[in-house]
Amino acid sequence: MSFSEQVKARTGEVETIIEKYLPPVSGYQKTVLEAMNYSVNVGGKRIRPMMMLEVNRLMGQESPCLYPFMAAIEMIHTYSLVHDDLPAMDNDEYRRGKKTTHVVYGEAMAILAGDALLNYAYETAVKAFEAAENETQFKQTAKALQVLAMKAGIFGMVGGQTADVEAEDKGIEATEELLMYIHKNKTAALIEAAMMVGAILGGATEEAVSAIEKCAYNIGIAFQIQDDILDVTGTLEELGKPIGSDEKNHKVTYVTMHGLEESKARVEELSKEAIEILKGFPNRNEFLENLVEQMIYRTK
């Protein structure tokens, strides 16, 4: 099987798991349930749950507690997009070629669908306690919940999002420190959560979890810089969004700050280090290594 066939097969596998945890659409709250499912089904590459699964495999075992967390992290990722797209935030009408949630369901319902997805993420993740087969797995679930909540919140994703929104609203020109804060939290934090949860539920030592966190940080930052590179070099067709939009918006990015060549070199460096960390574990997971490379060196 070629790598792209493998990705397709595993995306299907991940989609099936997520699907299983989506709430049934019925009752008086039907509309919000529809809006939640619409938002999740708009697609995306399911990168976070896929990485969670693959890191779990890297640790040499697949935990029965893993699936609820895979669904949960995709719900958290989705809620953040639904709220980001709102008129008061980025005011985006399309995402991945499809109408955004507030365009289809109205603004009030999009706010509620985001809230519902975030809450349902935790409602789903706690189902892992029921799946735990012993005390060890029960405790791993509690630890994984802590990491997920921390990385998704004000000391993680929401923190990064806030700094980003504020810098833009107030026309603050980002310093390198602020820019890295935003990237670390807005982009890397949820990748860190995904990979760390995979590791924790795989029984990783604290040291191993830290190594995975570092690896995920590198991937997140490289992913973000690559995004900024693509904004300059990509084609409209490949990206599905206008090119050069950062420049047009006078947005400070790693690329506007350091230039294309230095940015590409930084992506290379971060990516190499990330792969090295993965190769340092006793079990190899070549699919995961390839996935990381493809994630970073994507052309869209």
Place this chain on the structure above:
Amino acid sequence: MSFSEQVKARTGEVETIIEKYLPPVSGYQKTVLEAMNYSVNVGGKRIRPMMMLEVNRLMGQESPCLYPFMAAIEMIHTYSLVHDDLPAMDNDEYRRGKKTTHVVYGEAMAILAGDALLNYAYETAVKAFEAAENETQFKQTAKALQVLAMKAGIFGMVGGQTADVEAEDKGIEATEELLMYIHKNKTAALIEAAMMVGAILGGATEEAVSAIEKCAYNIGIAFQIQDDILDVTGTLEELGKPIGSDEKNHKVTYVTMHGLEESKARVEELSKEAIEILKGFPNRNEFLENLVEQMIYRTK
């Protein structure tokens, strides 16, 4: 000490506990942290955490895992108000005589502060695992998390909120069934969560938790009907909001459906049953009984 002095003292006690779990305001995400704390500090009577604490005491023991949950439920209650007040929702500029979060911090920051509070509620609640002194308390924490997430989400508060928003937006005249669905979920669900978590962490049997759930349901519904009664009979000064606003908005309520007398009788019946349930436990908690009476028979 008079009952109102007792309430004051215990409100102070609850405030101190909540305060302890609020995040420090610093860093690049400072604004959202400020907005979160502002929203929590706008006040409110801290009824949900207070009931959680008192039910825990009713069970004869105060759990070391309780405090994080007390803070968490107040954060969930607060986020729901912040999002409810948004222009796309109820568009309220004042709450309890103070400017709402989006008026002070802008709409984008209010959306983020709500998201941050909801997420931080879970981040805070999971701290209870660290407070657990033994396996039993560890398991009670997991169970309490499940109940909290369920009652706060689409099969609880968010579900009720959705049905309410939708009925209003689409001009649907509520049937009694829809009205009770909204009250049960929008109002009662979080009171159920508060009291059930208090019971679970107090080591209550499943049967006792069910009794507490029923008791909380009664309190929630009675509280809501009383709200509708006050809308008709209260004075502006007492309520801090325009009286007769439901009628003016042609809003269907229990009172417009059944009339004042029948509504008052229903409040009486629900409240009596709730108090009976509380009296059925081996330990009496007279403060809790008085609190329930006062909550229901408030004049503002």
